[in-house]
Amino acid sequence: MDVQAFDAYLLAHRERLLEDFKDFLRQPSVAATGQGIAEMAALVARRLTALGAKVQIVPTEGDAPPVVWAELGEGDKELLIYNHYDVQPPEPLELWESPPFEPTIRDGRIYARGASDDKGELVTRIHAIEAWLATQGKLPFKIKWLIEGEEEIGSPHLHAWVERHKAWLSKPDGRPIDGCLWEFGGFDEKGRFTLTMGVKGICYVELRVRGVSHDLHSSNAALAPNAAWRLVWALNTIKDADERILIEGFYDHVRELTPAEEAVLRAMPFEEEEIKAKWGIQAFVTGVSGFDAVKRLFFAPTATICGLSSGWQGTGVKTVLPAVASAKLDFRLVPNLTPEIVLDLLRKHLDRHGFADVEIHFLGGYRAEICDVDSPMVIAAERAAQRVYGQQPVKVLLSPGSGPMYSLSSFIGGVPVVAAGIAHPDSRAHSPNENAILQNYYDGMRYIGALIDEFARLS
Amino acid sequence: MDVQAFDAYLLAHRERLLEDFKDFLRQPSVAATGQGIAEMAALVARRLTALGAKVQIVPTEGDAPPVVWAELGEGDKELLIYNHYDVQPPEPLELWESPPFEPTIRDGRIYARGASDDKGELVTRIHAIEAWLATQGKLPFKIKWLIEGEEEIGSPHLHAWVERHKAWLSKPDGRPIDGCLWEFGGFDEKGRFTLTMGVKGICYVELRVRGVSHDLHSSNAALAPNAAWRLVWALNTIKDADERILIEGFYDHVRELTPAEEAVLRAMPFEEEEIKAKWGIQAFVTGVSGFDAVKRLFFAPTATICGLSSGWQGTGVKTVLPAVASAKLDFRLVPNLTPEIVLDLLRKHLDRHGFADVEIHFLGGYRAEICDVDSPMVIAAERAAQRVYGQQPVKVLLSPGSGPMYSLSSFIGGVPVVAAGIAHPDSRAHSPNENAILQNYYDGMRYIGALIDEFARLS
Numbered sequence: 001m002d003v004q005a006f007d008a009y010l011l012a013h014r015e016r017l018l019e020d021f022k023d024f025l026r027q028p029s030v031a032a033t034g035q036g037i038a039e040m041a042a043l044v045a046r047r048l049t050a051l052g053a054k055v056q057i058v059p060t061e062g063d064a065p066p067v068v069w070a071e072l073g074e075g076d077k078e079l080l081i082y083n084h085y086d087v088q089p090p091e092p093l094e095l096w097e098s099p100p101f102e103p104t105i106r107d108g109r110i111y112a113r114g115a116s117d118d119k120g121e122l123v124t125r126i127h128a129i130e131a132w133l134a135t136q137g138k139l140p141f142k143i144k145w146l147i148e149g150e151e152e153i154g155s156p157h158l159h160a161w162v163e164r165h166k167a168w169l170s171k172p173d174g175r176p177i178d179g180c181l182w183e184f185g186g187f188d189e190k191g192r193f194t195l196t197m198g199v200k201g202i203c204y205v206e207l208r209v210r211g212v213s214h215d216l217h218s219s220n221a222a223l224a225p226n227a228a229w230r231l232v233w234a235l236n237t238i239k240d241a242d243e244r245i246l247i248e249g250f251y252d253h254v255r256e257l258t259p260a261e262e263a264v265l266r267a268m269p270f271e272e273e274e275i276k277a278k279w280g281i282q283a284f285v286t287g288v289s290g291f292d293a294v295k296r297l298f299f300a301p302t303a304t305i306c307g308l309s310s311g312w313q314g315t316g317v318k319t320v321l322p323a324v325a326s327a328k329l330d331f332r333l334v335p336n337l338t339p340e341i342v343l344d345l346l347r348k349h350l351d352r353h354g355f356a357d358v359e360i361h362f363l364g365g366y367r368a369e370i371c372d373v374d375s376p377m378v379i380a381a382e383r384a385a386q387r388v389y390g391q392q393p394v395k396v397l398l399s400p401g402s403g404p405m406y407s408l409s410s411f412i413g414g415v416p417v418v419a420a421g422i423a424h425p426d427s428r429a430h431s432p433n434e435n436a437i438l439q440n441y442y443d444g445m446r447y448i449g450a451l452i453d454e455f456a457r458l459s
Numbered sequence: 460m461d462v463q464a465f466d467a468y469l470l471a472h473r474e475r476l477l478e479d480f481k482d483f484l485r486q487p488s489v490a491a492t493g494q495g496i497a498e499m500a501a502l503v504a505r506r507l508t509a510l511g512a513k514v515q516i517v518p519t520e521g522d523a524p525p526v527v528w529a530e531l532g533e534g535d536k537e538l539l540i541y542n543h544y545d546v547q548p549p550e551p552l553e554l555w556e557s558p559p560f561e562p563t564i565r566d567g568r569i570y571a572r573g574a575s576d577d578k579g580e581l582v583t584r585i586h587a588i589e590a591w592l593a594t595q596g597k598l599p600f601k602i603k604w605l606i607e608g609e610e611e612i613g614s615p616h617l618h619a620w621v622e623r624h625k626a627w628l629s630k631p632d633g634r635p636i637d638g639c640l641w642e643f644g645g646f647d648e649k650g651r652f653t654l655t656m657g658v659k660g661i662c663y664v665e666l667r668v669r670g671v672s673h674d675l676h677s678s679n680a681a682l683a684p685n686a687a688w689r690l691v692w693a694l695n696t697i698k699d700a701d702e703r704i705l706i707e708g709f710y711d712h713v714r715e716l717t718p719a720e721e722a723v724l725r726a727m728p729f730e731e732e733e734i735k736a737k738w739g740i741q742a743f744v745t746g747v748s749g750f751d752a753v754k755r756l757f758f759a760p761t762a763t764i765c766g767l768s769s770g771w772q773g774t775g776v777k778t779v780l781p782a783v784a785s786a787k788l789d790f791r792l793v794p795n796l797t798p799e800i801v802l803d804l805l806r807k808h809l810d811r812h813g814f815a816d817v818e819i820h821f822l823g824g825y826r827a828e829i830c831d832v833d834s835p836m837v838i839a840a841e842r843a844a845q846r847v848y849g850q851q852p853v854k855v856l857l858s859p860g861s862g863p864m865y866s867l868s869s870f871i872g873g874v875p876v877v878a879a880g881i882a883h884p885d886s887r888a889h890s891p892n893e894n895a896i897l898q899n900y901y902d903g904m905r906y907i908g909a910l911i912d913e914f915a916r917l918s
Contacts, residue, residue: 153775213740218761219861220756221791222744222755223743224740224743224744232691232695235691236691241692279672279675279683280671280672280673281670293682296681297681297682302677304677305685305688306781307781310768311764311767312765312787316491318765318787319860322765326772328772328776330677330680330776330778401678402678
């Protein structure tokens with residue numbers, strides 16, 4: 001690879017490329033409301049077509065945001081890139097220092113909804129490939145690019161889409177694609193570049209209880225069943241005060257760490273006291289610390305109450321006996337413990353404990369995925385980091401967050417994934433004043449160039 | 460008593476008195492917001508002065524609504540009347556068929572906020588006394604009238620006010636007042652006139668838990684304490700799924716029914732199946748029925764979750780680990796189990812079970828009160844009912860609801876109380892389209908006349 005020519009191109013075209021970045025950010029594309037989704041899919045398709053890709057806008061289901069599917073280059077070796085063109089809602093608007101869909105540069109950062117998650121990542125990759133094609137000739141392998149429009153609402157149609165288009169998501173002879181570059185990535189609190197090889201799964205449910213037919217005066221409490229109490233008693237059977245999840249059979253689906261996985265976890269920096277200080281607590285739950293805390297954070301399933309709602313929640317007194325009560329619960333999942341298993345075990349558990357009346361409403365889920373931590377994909381990503389950032393990246397076994405990685409890895413034959421990007425700890429994804437550091441974007445394009453080069457060299 | 464003259468007066472002045480009733484209803488007097496409170500106190504004071512009473516507007520504390528105190532008539536025998544001039548907030552306004560502070564007559568009912576609770580009762584009594592004075596001469600005993608302005612927010616200053624003015628609330632020689640007519644009363648679902656001699660007490664608290672310093676992404680749940688879980692676990696120690704309150708020492712403060720109280724309870728009609736149908740349930744809690752259900756409703760303490768609040772409560776998914784969680788709890792109390800005892804036992808209970816971090820915020824309370832079920836006050840009220848309604852009234856041992864009855868009964872020497880009024884089951888107190896049946900108001904004035912007459916005759 002002619003690095004000098006590549007870098008010179010980026011410098012020479014910096015202003016135009018930055019304008020292109022801004023065009024992406026000016027177009028709202030809020031999956032939660034549908035705002036600008038169709039326009040954004042068209043914009044992405046036009047841009048990739050201009051890059052020389054064969055592009056299709058492929059429906060998912062009904063009016064749901066389509067997938068933009070692009071193919072560039074030729075070769076037996078194939079790289080899958082996964083991004084998304086949708087963004088989180090920009091609210092609360094009053095907390096933005098500049099309007100969310102008017103990209104604004106201040107102090108070396110570009111501010112806008114999507115500047116980091118995920119338009120910043122998408123644009124970095126598009127611009128790097130443009131520079132490659134302009135300075136290095138054709139791509140050294142085939143790129144398949146899947147850009148979905150529903151990541152911010154839990155990718156509800158992606159898995160079915162992948163299933164329908166499984167042929168595209170493998171090589172012509174049926175072998176799996178050689179590697180996948182994930183949509184996120186970047187730097188940790190200490191400025192260390194990270195590579196992430198997995199995600200926890202998630203099963204998000206709402207539990208709903210109905211007692212009497214309408215809210216009653218609380219003076220009837222001696223005789224009338226109370227939905228809020230039923231909910232409390234049901235929840236209490238799910239996890240005890242020692243943080244042990246009590247759903248029968250739950251832990252049967254938690255496997256041991258492999259030696260390679262454990263090695264990655266042990267090598268990870270973990271600033272325990274800094275995290276506690278940031279959260280304002282003296283101790284982690286159960287008093288766990290050191291490697292036990294790391295193992296727990298990255299490899300223990302969780303059961304979390306995300307919300308509780310019932311009856312009177314305003315200030316002061318209202319003597320009401322609530323007819324309904326609900327809880328939002330998320331279970332973070334490790335490999336083998338799938339959303340389907342959790343739903344089944346939870347239903348059986350509630351029935352067994354006398355809570356057949358507690359309804360379970362499934363609101364979304366992903367399986368966990370941990371990819372090979374030493375795959376050629378990871379090795380290429382490490383070597384590229386050494387070249388561009390001059391440092392050995394921190395390998396993060398998996399993100400404690402979740403995403404549709406299973407659908408684009410194990411489900412399509414075991415494609416090794418790595419997440420490498422341009423985000424930083426103050427990127428404020430999902431929050432007001434989302435931003436990307438411009439230097440990270442410039443370096444990020446050089447990183448993608450190096451990654452293409454390194455991935456091409458590996459067998 | 461010259462009943463014919465009394466009735467003729469009411470008929471002759473019907474239109475003017477109805478206008479007077481409307482004047483009371485036109486004046487907003489919302490204790491929760493303070494709207495119109497001062498104006499309403501002044502209006503009540505003017506009206507009672509016009510009746511010939513000696514009236515004072517007496518402060519409670521700071522800017523809080525004052526008490527209107529009036530004295531009429533002379534004599535060793537004394538009757539205390541308790542009413543309140545404040546009303547519930549009118550919201551939700553859109554559900555009113557006519558504006559809440561524009562009294563409107565439709566189908567024999569007068570609609571407005573306060574038409575029943577409690578301006579309807581207050582006006583019925585004022586008009587009856589006016590008719591008495593105009594047709595029967597002076598009152599046969601002394602009336603002391605306490606009209607407070609904070610009943611709808613839990614009478615937070617009434618007890619201290621009574622304590623400060625204890626001399627007014629007994630006879631000149633220190634003996635207790637002979638009887639008290641309570642602010643509410645009326646007819647049950649079957650049109651039976653009721654007399655109520657007591658109220659359950661109440662202790663209303665908010666439990667608050669704080670975990671981490673701010674809401675976190677729920678992917679941190681493996682290490683970060685969750686306020687909502689802490690709240691669930693703490694609540695679960697308070698009452699079990701068999702409806703047994705688990706606070707140590709709680710039931711030590713529940714006395715047995717006296718034979719007279721049990722007799723009243725056994726004589727009360729209790730339409731069990733109709734209540735279940737109205738609430739949309741197959742069975743009462745614990746499967747209780749018959750006299751056990753009656754005893755439970757009127758004589759068992761309760762612990763009720765009135766509200767639960769934490770984290771994300773909107774539609775769909777938000778993967779948040781909430782920093783705070785809260786529950787509104789009301790305990791309905793029987794005699795001897797005071798709000799102070801409950802607060803003390805609850806604090807000790809939570810501490811003992813490892814929940815010293817769960818804050819208890821006391822939002823208000825009343826003691827329970829059960830008055831003599833055969834007092835001269837009750838006998839007079841029964842006889843008046845036989846005269847006016849031609850029926851033996853249903854004696855209700857106590858209201859499962861609450862009110863400041865202790866402060867105006869046991870606390871001032873054991874004044875026997877009876878609640879007798881004009882409300883009906885569709886009065887919609889505290890709800891949109893609050894109303895009173897005009898015939899109940901007309902009959903109610905005749906009832907008050909008969910009650911004055913009967914109370915005068917008893918030693």
